[in-house]
Amino acid sequence: MGMMIQLQAKGIVFGYNSSPILKDVSFEIGPSKLVTIVGPNGSGKSTLIKCIDRILSPKSGSILIDRKDVTKMDRMEIARNLSYVPQSSARTFSSNVFDTVLMGRRPHIGWLSSSDDEEKVWEVLRLLGIEDLAMSSFGELSGGQQQKVLIARALVQETKVMLLDEPTSNLDIWHQLDVMNIVSDLVRKRRMTALIALHDLNLASKYSHGIIMMKKGKIMAVGDPASVLTPENIEAIYNVEVAVRSQSEAPFIVPVKQIKTNGSRPIPDNRPFTNGKRRNGFPRSISEIKGIKLA
Amino acid sequence: MAKTVRRTSARAGKRSRMQEAHDSFIFGRYLFMAAILTFIIILTGVIITLGPLDISVAEAYRALIDRLYPGYFDVEPLTKRVVWNIRFPRIMGGILAGFGLGICGCVMQAVLKNPLASPFTLGISAGAQFGISLAAVIGISIVGGPYLLIGNAFLFALLCSGFIIGLAAIKGASSETLILAGIAVNYFFSAMSQLFKYFADDEQLRLMTSWGMGDLAAFSWSKIPLILAVFGICIPLLMLKAWDLNIMTAGDDTAKSIGVNTEHVRIFIMLVSSLVVATVVCFTGTISFIGLVAPHMARMILGGDHRFLIPASGILGAAVLIAADGVAMNVIAPTVIPTGIMTSIIGVPFFMYLMLKGRRREFWA
Numbered sequence: 001m002g003m004m005i006q007l008q009a010k011g012i013v014f015g016y017n018s019s020p021i022l023k024d025v026s027f028e029i030g031p032s033k034l035v036t037i038v039g040p041n042g043s044g045k046s047t048l049i050k051c052i053d054r055i056l057s058p059k060s061g062s063i064l065i066d067r068k069d070v071t072k073m074d075r076m077e078i079a080r081n082l083s084y085v086p087q088s089s090a091r092t093f094s095s096n097v098f099d100t101v102l103m104g105r106r107p108h109i110g111w112l113s114s115s116d117d118e119e120k121v122w123e124v125l126r127l128l129g130i131e132d133l134a135m136s137s138f139g140e141l142s143g144g145q146q147q148k149v150l151i152a153r154a155l156v157q158e159t160k161v162m163l164l165d166e167p168t169s170n171l172d173i174w175h176q177l178d179v180m181n182i183v184s185d186l187v188r189k190r191r192m193t194a195l196i197a198l199h200d201l202n203l204a205s206k207y208s209h210g211i212i213m214m215k216k217g218k219i220m221a222v223g224d225p226a227s228v229l230t231p232e233n234i235e236a237i238y239n240v241e242v243a244v245r246s247q248s249e250a251p252f253i254v255p256v257k258q259i260k261t262n263g264s265r266p267i268p269d270n271r272p273f274t275n276g277k278r279r280n281g282f283p284r285s286i287s288e289i290k291g292i293k294l295a
Numbered sequence: 296m297a298k299t300v301r302r303t304s305a306r307a308g309k310r311s312r313m314q315e316a317h318d319s320f321i322f323g324r325y326l327f328m329a330a331i332l333t334f335i336i337i338l339t340g341v342i343i344t345l346g347p348l349d350i351s352v353a354e355a356y357r358a359l360i361d362r363l364y365p366g367y368f369d370v371e372p373l374t375k376r377v378v379w380n381i382r383f384p385r386i387m388g389g390i391l392a393g394f395g396l397g398i399c400g401c402v403m404q405a406v407l408k409n410p411l412a413s414p415f416t417l418g419i420s421a422g423a424q425f426g427i428s429l430a431a432v433i434g435i436s437i438v439g440g441p442y443l444l445i446g447n448a449f450l451f452a453l454l455c456s457g458f459i460i461g462l463a464a465i466k467g468a469s470s471e472t473l474i475l476a477g478i479a480v481n482y483f484f485s486a487m488s489q490l491f492k493y494f495a496d497d498e499q500l501r502l503m504t505s506w507g508m509g510d511l512a513a514f515s516w517s518k519i520p521l522i523l524a525v526f527g528i529c530i531p532l533l534m535l536k537a538w539d540l541n542i543m544t545a546g547d548d549t550a551k552s553i554g555v556n557t558e559h560v561r562i563f564i565m566l567v568s569s570l571v572v573a574t575v576v577c578f579t580g581t582i583s584f585i586g587l588v589a590p591h592m593a594r595m596i597l598g599g600d601h602r603f604l605i606p607a608s609g610i611l612g613a614a615v616l617i618a619a620d621g622v623a624m625n626v627i628a629p630t631v632i633p634t635g636i637m638t639s640i641i642g643v644p645f646f647m648y649l650m651l652k653g654r655r656r657e658f659w660a
Binding site for chain 1: 311313320404405408538545548549552594598599600
């Protein structure tokens with residue numbers, strides 16, 4: 001029985017000059033999975049997302065989608081296979097919401113957008129409940145609305161895999177849940193695969209099928225939330241002592257205190273933690289972790 | 296509940312309230328462009344009537360149509376000559392210059408993601424001015440004969456943009472760096488021109504000054520085919536990139552993720568638009584205001600879709616330029632004020648008005 005793999009990264013190395021930002025990152029994700037990448041600031045989460053979408057060019061390694069090599073595709077073909085939701089940011093020239101979302105049809109159309117393309121934009125706007133904003137200027141929207149517009153744009157690209165770069169970072173808790181629910185629904189109903197760089201461990205815990213935990217450009221642990229988000233792992237990765245409770249079967253993390261490192265604390269290297277035990281044989285496929293069923 | 300109802304009605308082919316609003320917005324864009332075009336045609340007729348020889352608006356149009364269908368109307372030969380050989384070429388020059396500068400400002404602002412980008416702020420005009428000074432004062436030029444001044448202006452304009460494009464291509468410079476480099480180039484060549492002015496005699500000084508102010512007076516039919524040829528090739532190429540420009544305003548990372556090769560598009564646009572600017576500037580001198588402001592006017596009225604924005608910037612540029620030139624020629628007749636001066640004197644208050652009174656929307660978020 002062949003294991004289905006939607007997105008696969010093999011040995012990705014990225015960096016400027018001598019200090020690589022990503023050091024030999026590999027993983028596999030099955031279809032219809034929501035996977036989050038967590039890790040401290042500067043651990044390479046966003047860089048990994050951008051390397052997968054070839055916004056940044058990795059020094060070595062390959063990325064496969066449906067077993068097709070992304071490094072051999074041109075930009076348009078990548079855009080038909082992978083969509084990317086950036087952190088919402090200030091822009092110089094603001095266009096209205098409809099035009100912003102219509103941009104996502106670019107990989108599928110020539111110079112003229114057909115009424116079919118426009119209908120797809122309307123459908124997605126309705127799906128995300130932002131049809132009424134269609135004529136508003138993107139720059140005038142609230143953070144939560146902007147994030148939904150960016151998701152809508154990625155959605156009209158009609159890709160199997162969606163990459164999101166810290167989609168909840170500027171949002172209040174209502175909108176954090178709103179955005180995560182939208183992505184979660186897409187994964188479940190449209191059988192998409194979502195790979196999300198995320199800071200909030202509790203959101204990651206609540207929504208993820210799998211979690212990739214990174215530090216200093218390396219994957220330190222992979223698995224389902226319960227096996228990755230252990231006090232031992234979090235202490236080793238973040239230098240923070242935490243208490244882990246259980247909240248409707250997902251681990252719930254309460255920070256207790258910082259651990260002063262004095263710079264001498266050894267960082268566990270190349271030996272991922274899973275269920276609090278050291279394991280060899282890394283990298284491991286997420287789809288191997290128990291509790292994740294493949295389609 | 297409401298959602299279900301709306302979805303069903305959409306499926307039944309009915310368009311929702313927002314869709315209808317959007318449809319009428321698109322229709323408004325076409326309507327606006329048609330209105331400005333009509334305005335240009337009417338303005339052309341009116342401006343032709345202004346001048347020492349009395350010509351009515353009707354006569355003006357008859358004289359123009361007579362050229363296309365000879366003998367269809369009965370037009371006096373003198374009127375015909377004045378309209379066709381003196382007044383109309385100048386207006387055509389204004390329309391073409393305004394159209395080219397407006398479009399170039401629009402695409403430069405888009406690829407550099409900067410509302411301050413224009414042929415003038417990027418140093419292209421200053422380069423052309425330096426070429427003129429060089430030819431006028433020292434007599435150094437790359438082409439000789441009647442094209443001495445024009446050829447020099449053209450080549451130095453391209454030299455400046457070549458420097459900026461080179462910076463983008465080799466160093467992969469960010470749009471902010473390119474703008475800064477452009478402004479630095481602008482200062483350098485302005486200083487060089489000032490230096491030549493300092494040592495110039497009266498005749499050379501007059502030549503340099505009038506050119507620097509930007510004037511359509513020297514425009515004649517012989518120059519139009521060349522401009523049309525350059526426009527005919529370059530502007531469709533710019534229009535073809537309209538989608539990519541839309542997407543690039545959202546930032547390079549986003550643009551790449553949607554399939555746009557941002558480095559290539561940026562270099563291509565700068566290359567093609569500099570060619571257009573150099574062609575316009577070498578015939579008209581520095582008319583600085585149009586390239587900066589026409590795109591902003593268009594953006595305020597039409598929104599950010601470059602499929603509309605590019606042509607609208609051109610049409611608005613043309614309209615503002617010929618209107619200003621019409622005033623410049625007649626406000627203290629028989630003295631004709633240089634076009635570039637009047638463009639700014641009339642254009643800036645109009646622009647300020649649009650900025651303050653315009654619809655309350657964020658155009659430069």
